[in-house]
Amino acid sequence: MLDAIGVGSVQEIFDSQIPAPVRLGRALDLPAGLPEQDVYEHLRELARRNVSAEDELCFLGAGMYDHYVPALVDMLLERSEFLTPYTPYQPEISQGGLQVMYEYQTAISELTGLAVSNASVYEGPSAVASAGYMAKLHNGRSRFVASAGLHPHSLATLRTYAHGFGAEVVEVPLRDGLTDIDAWSGAIDGDTGAVFFAQPNFYGLVEDAPALSAAAKAAGLGEGAPGSGGSGGGPAGQAPPVVIAQVDPITLGLLAPPGECGVDVAVGEGQSLGNRLDYGGPSFGFFAAREEFLRRMPGRIAGETRDVDGRRGFVLTLQTREQHIRRAKATSNICTSQALNALAGVVYLSWLGRRGFAELGRLLLARTHYARNALVALEGVEALHPLSRPAVREFALRLDADVAAVRERCAAQGVNPGADLHALTGREEDRGGLLVAITERRTRAHIDRLADVLGAAVAAERQGQAVGAS
């Protein structure tokens, strides 16, 4: 091969291609190798410094949740037929892998009430940002309006991507924990290409999705430069802004599907479906939309077809959207794959089934309300938002004490009471805020323990006691 390309040695290729100033010029300064046993002990020592959700009573959520992952998921994921094929560029050779993607897409499409789904993306926040990009490709408009109820990471990611592809992001505040619909309508105009809200929102509250969608469309059509963007020029002029919702998938057995609430694109973090917390990943993002967006969707899409003998088969379809064909004009840059995590998702949904999934939603709702009622009854603890606002699996409290200190006291008792809200959002109105998440793993007895521990911690803080005095 070296002869064929006229090069004397492999080293010559490196020397000629890598500029001298960036070359290290010496051997890497690594310590000597260790025997396997010593490595194991060292890693065990490092791991001991972590406290996992298995080691404490965990009410921490804020985007990823400590749900139960059945053994079935691990058993199937560890099959080499699923574990080793990574990013399918000769996909049709693995019909089983494509069929799984197809089943996954079908499940997401049914849950969201939207016609088309891709085979997954990386995670929630980048799915939100990708949806924004897709909206911009669709209608050419560069103004986004986003509710403050979006997860702070989603907002930040949206801003980062939008800066890259030249869109402006305008944030609409909440009022009493829900998107302020007057401010929302006021912010949306004919230049708005896409609007974003979360369901439930970051504070755990259920938004009035149909009202937000309708208000966005009305406000967007109210005025605006004629003939700007839009596809094909409909009778009324330009198309309304694309309504994008970041949805917590575990609530889809309970809440109305986004597609029935006027939402055009539903995206979200898939971790709750069959994936553990791990170190905050890996997980997967889901992405579903109305059929008119099919050709501009990012990510892989599995399709069903018939082979030359008339037998059912599966393919990766609409690949002309992707960067290996469309290059700079691609609708997405998805190259690596979270297919294994999405597989966990569809296995999990199959395990629960339709009835089980709906039952799980009702269980979360019941326990969340039990927890919220129990905790707001504590001295020095109140609800951050009106109790009349429904919460499905998460809710916010205001503590009359330093949140970080309270969390530390709880940790000493083996309880993680939830997330420090102000630390996550930086909003003044979130000072003293604690975001408490409920999963089906948190029993009534666990919730009672949380109430005891949290109550004691807040009381101790208010009285100025030293940490550790129980």
Add this chain to the structure above:
Amino acid sequence: MADYPEDLLYHAEHDWARIEDGEAALGITWYAQDALGEVVFFEPPPVGRVLVQGEPYAEVESVKAVSDVIAPLSGEIVAVNEALAENPQAINDDPYGDGWLVRVRLSDPGEREALMDAEAYSATLGG
């Protein structure tokens, strides 16, 4: 069969124009549709869009590729071929007839001097 009608003018990027009374119908040539393979999707730009000679104004999507369509002449779109939404294959089957893409009102008829006739265009295609 490779076919380049004499009554058309051609752009090097494999686009044709049929000029009539200050307007021109535009499309892609036999060579282009043959190279692309089976066309599966074409979404025309809106009526009113202004085309600039030599610049892309749309995309044709086949099973394996997406290709820019270059405007052989400048002008404002007065009509688009809506039938292609249901039958994009017309671009393969009849690239100069039913496979027409858009019709424009020419802004600078003199631009036709920059285009080739059928013979010159086929010569660029080699064997």
